[in-house]
Amino acid sequence: MKVKSKSKKIDKAWLLAHLNDTYVKLSKKEGYRARAAYKLKEIDETLGLLKPGQVVVDLGAAPGAWSQYVRRKLSNKVPDAIGAGLGPLNGTIIALDILDFEPIDGVVFIQGDFRDEPVLEQLEAAVDGRPVDVVVSDLAPNLTGITSSDDARITHLVELAVDFAARHLVSGGALVCKVFHGSNYNELVALLKANFRTVKSIKPKASRDRSSETFLVGIGLKTAYKMVEIPAKTALPG
Numbered sequence: 001m002k003v004k005s006k007s008k009k010i011d012k013a014w015l016l017a018h019l020n021d022t023y024v025k026l027s028k029k030e031g032y033r034a035r036a037a038y039k040l041k042e043i044d045e046t047l048g049l050l051k052p053g054q055v056v057v058d059l060g061a062a063p064g065a066w067s068q069y070v071r072r073k074l075s076n077k078v079p080d081a082i083g084a085g086l087g088p089l090n091g092t093i094i095a096l097d098i099l100d101f102e103p104i105d106g107v108v109f110i111q112g113d114f115r116d117e118p119v120l121e122q123l124e125a126a127v128d129g130r131p132v133d134v135v136v137s138d139l140a141p142n143l144t145g146i147t148s149s150d151d152a153r154i155t156h157l158v159e160l161a162v163d164f165a166a167r168h169l170v171s172g173g174a175l176v177c178k179v180f181h182g183s184n185y186n187e188l189v190a191l192l193k194a195n196f197r198t199v200k201s202i203k204p205k206a207s208r209d210r211s212s213e214t215f216l217v218g219i220g221l222k223t224a225y226k227m228v229e230i231p232a233k234t235a236l237p238g
Helices: 002-019 022-030 037-047 065-073 117-127 147-168 185-195
Strands: 055-059 092-097 107-111 132-137 169-180 196-202 213-221
Touching: 022 037, 037 065, 037 169, 037 196, 037 213, 055 065, 055 117, 055 147, 065 092, 092 117, 107 117, 117 147, 132 147, 147 169, 147 185, 147 213, 169 185, 185 196, 185 213
Parallel strands: 055 092, 055 132, 092 107, 132 169
Antiparallel strands: 169 213, 196 213
16 A cells, blocks of 8 residues: 555656646647647757758657657748648658657648558659658667666667668768667767767756657768667567
């Protein structure tokens, strides 16, 4: 009974902190589906990545906050206007996630696991040979709590995102991907540096202090994709 009581207290404390969170309140006010929109917003405003007319691919898109932000930026109207569907879409947005989400005006959505070849084929078909300007990836695996296994899962998703970006981005294109400070962090930085002329590490204000997540941004694709050997500490999940 003591454990259950303690658990309830923790849940209540988390809920209160969540409801009082500045970015949760702001997301409700501005019509975003999640506070995560402000992570991409800060990255974009810092580096100037998103502009009308672009082709943008959103990996790990559910529940859709990042796609909402991109949709607003690829509009000819005021980008911060409330409501993702305001203004005609000037560009292309392709979103992918294993989970479904409510449709967003103008956003092409593909449901499936990014690690599965048939899903990647659907994504390739949606891109249809067009050069991609920006790839944003909020991909994250279900964590097990086993450090070596979690590091391998995270690394695998980042490698897939870099590989996709390297095969589709324009020469000046950009990749934004979520990573976590773990044993493979330095190797993932090296992977991006091997493939992009400029690499930035950003922890947005909207990223909770207690979270180890960081966003790596690669800008200016190099001519040839390079795979950096990352020491395997455990087998990748099947």
